[in-house]
Amino acid sequence: MNITMNIECTPEEARRLMGLPDMAPIHDLYMDKLKQTMGEGFTPEVIENMMRTWTPMGEVGFGVWKQLIDQMTGSGKK
Numbered sequence: 103m104n105i106t107m108n109i110e111c112t113p114e115e116a117r118r119l120m121g122l123p124d125m126a127p128i129h130d131l132y133m134d135k136l137k138q139t140m141g142e143g144f145t146p147e148v149i150e151n152m153m154r155t156w157t158p159m160g161e162v163g164f165g166v167w168k169q170l171i172d173q174m175t176g177s178g179k180k
Contacts, residue, residue: 139148154164
C-alpha cells in the first residue's frame with residue numbers, strides 16, 4: 103500500500119513542521135562577518151584562518167587544502 107501526501111508550504115513552515123531549529127540569526131551573523139571581511143580586503147592570513155575553520159579534520163584537512171592550492175598556483179615549487 104502506498105500513500106502519497108502533498109503538502110504545500112513555505113520553507114519556513116516546513117522547517118517548523120519538522121522541528122528544525124531556526125538558523126537565520128546565525129546565518130545573518132555569518133554574512134555580516136563575511137561582508138566586513140570582504141570590505142576590509144582579503145589578506146593571506148584571513149584566507150588561511152577561513153580555510154582552517156571551514157576544513158574538516160582540523161590541521162589535516164587544512165594541509166590537504168594547502169597542498170591542493172599550492173599545486174594549482176605553483177607556489178609549492180621551490
